[in-house]
Amino acid sequence: MALLEADVALPVVREVVKRIKESSVGLEISKNLTPGQEFIKIVQFELEVLMGESNAELDLTSQPPAVILMAGLQGVGKTTSVGKLGKMLKERHKKKVLVVSVDVYRPAAIKQLEMLATEVGIDFFSSSVDQNPIDIANAALAHGKLKFYDVVIVDTAGRLHVDATMMDEIRHIHAAINPTETLFVVDAMTGQDAANTAKAFNDVLPLTGVILTKVDGDARGGAALSVRYLTGKPIKFLGVGEKIGALEPFYPDRIASRILGMGDVLSLIEDLERNVNKDKSEQLAKKFKEKKSFDLQDYHNQLQQMKNMGGIIGMLEKLPSLSNLSNDVKNQVNDKLIVQVEAIINSMTPKERIRPDLLKVSRKKRIAAGSGTQVQDINRLLKQFNQMQKIMKKMQKGGMKNMIRNMKNMVDSGGKMFPR
Numbered sequence: 001m002a003l004l005e006a007d008v009a010l011p012v013v014r015e016v017v018k019r020i021k022e023s024s025v026g027l028e029i030s031k032n033l034t035p036g037q038e039f040i041k042i043v044q045f046e047l048e049v050l051m052g053e054s055n056a057e058l059d060l061t062s063q064p065p066a067v068i069l070m071a072g073l074q075g076v077g078k079t080t081s082v083g084k085l086g087k088m089l090k091e092r093h094k095k096k097v098l099v100v101s102v103d104v105y106r107p108a109a110i111k112q113l114e115m116l117a118t119e120v121g122i123d124f125f126s127s128s129v130d131q132n133p134i135d136i137a138n139a140a141l142a143h144g145k146l147k148f149y150d151v152v153i154v155d156t157a158g159r160l161h162v163d164a165t166m167m168d169e170i171r172h173i174h175a176a177i178n179p180t181e182t183l184f185v186v187d188a189m190t191g192q193d194a195a196n197t198a199k200a201f202n203d204v205l206p207l208t209g210v211i212l213t214k215v216d217g218d219a220r221g222g223a224a225l226s227v228r229y230l231t232g233k234p235i236k237f238l239g240v241g242e243k244i245g246a247l248e249p250f251y252p253d254r255i256a257s258r259i260l261g262m263g264d265v266l267s268l269i270e271d272l273e274r275n276v277n278k279d280k281s282e283q284l285a286k287k288f289k290e291k292k293s294f295d296l297q298d299y300h301n302q303l304q305q306m307k308n309m310g311g312i313i314g315m316l317e318k319l320p321s322l323s324n325l326s327n328d329v330k331n332q333v334n335d336k337l338i339v340q341v342e343a344i345i346n347s348m349t350p351k352e353r354i355r356p357d358l359l360k361v362s363r364k365k366r367i368a369a370g371s372g373t374q375v376q377d378i379n380r381l382l383k384q385f386n387q388m389q390k391i392m393k394k395m396q397k398g399g400m401k402n403m404i405r406n407m408k409n410m411v412d413s414g415g416k417m418f419p420r
């Protein structure tokens with residue numbers, strides 16, 4: 001049921017169940033585990049085996065520049081994935097990256113990639129709709145060699161796998177530039193269709209890996225299991241949000257946990273390490289230790305750090321027991337409200353942030369005018385801030401476990417962390 005609810009393809013579910021049964025029947029139970037715990041351990045292991053057991057990294061060991069060809073259907077987030085991948089290679093792997101679009105059928109795609117390249121600080125090779133896609137790819141590769149680039153990423157036109165002409169084109173592009181990596185970009189939200197599409201492309205192109213996009217909308221990650229099983233190709237990255245930094249390496253053990261509804265705490269910890277301002281966190285920790293009160297400036301800092309980590313929904317979905325949030329809750333706990341809260345707090349004086357009890361009617365009117373909100377919005381913020389203060393006090397007494405329990409209670413009661 002967990003697999004079907006996670007939208008894993010039925011043939012894959014049958015194979016998984018068969019393998020789990022073979023591994024479980026007749027197995028001697030460890031003295032340290034109950035039968036239920038032993039069974040969950042087997043299920044987790046079999047899911048990991050089917051998804052590849054470990055993270056498959058990009059092969060960038062060829063003579064520079066390593067060429068990455070991106071393929072996929074229309075509207076799956078392929079061009080955005082090129083920008084995200086370029087940013088990751090530049091920032092985490094210290095690579096000099098060049099990107100080029102050979103999508104001569106959609107001028108907006110070329111412009112979109114140019115804007116993304118500028119945003120993340122990587123180089124863009126110009127192309128136009130009157131050029132031949134193969135000529136563009138060859139020219140970009142020649143430029144990459146001449147200017148000593150480490151990686152050249154080629155963004156191709158989105159196509160339908162049933163379109164023989166377009167499939168021939170990408171096959172010829174592949175033959176011309178002989179890429180080190182051929183990555184297929186597929187939308188996780190299409191569920192079982194994602195796996196079928198990936199298999200169809202794999203029959204035409206020698207794929208080396210898959211990027212699964214919009215995984216933040218497919219909270220349980222079932223498409224990952226289906227794609228891996230039906231194509232035999234490793235999933236290398238997950239697109240986990242619209243922000244340009246929202247690309248994560250694929251770890252089978254973490255997705256196995258998400259499919260089973262156990263959350264993805266390891267990815268959350270990595271997000272914390274990458275995005276949390278350590279100085280501000282230490283200041284807050286010191287406040288906690290000294291039993292000082294949590295004020296609106298602290299709250300403002302925490303909201304900013306949540307935004308850096310993909311927003312509050314992105315965080316909640318990675319916590320055990322909170323990963324399967326309903327659409328009603330997602331609509332209530334949305335990140336637009338964080339922007340509004342930030343605007344309100346930014347319109348307060350430093351003294352008002354420390355002492356919200358000073359906020360009488362006249363001050364509230366001034367803050368509402370400065371933040372483009374209503375006095376009722378400020379009242380709601382103060383109510384929600386009081387709730388957060390209570391959570392922080394409980395954390396001082398009971399630590400992280402208490403905080404997660406309280407977050408779960410708030411979400412279960414309809415997302416009242418951000419009351420409307």
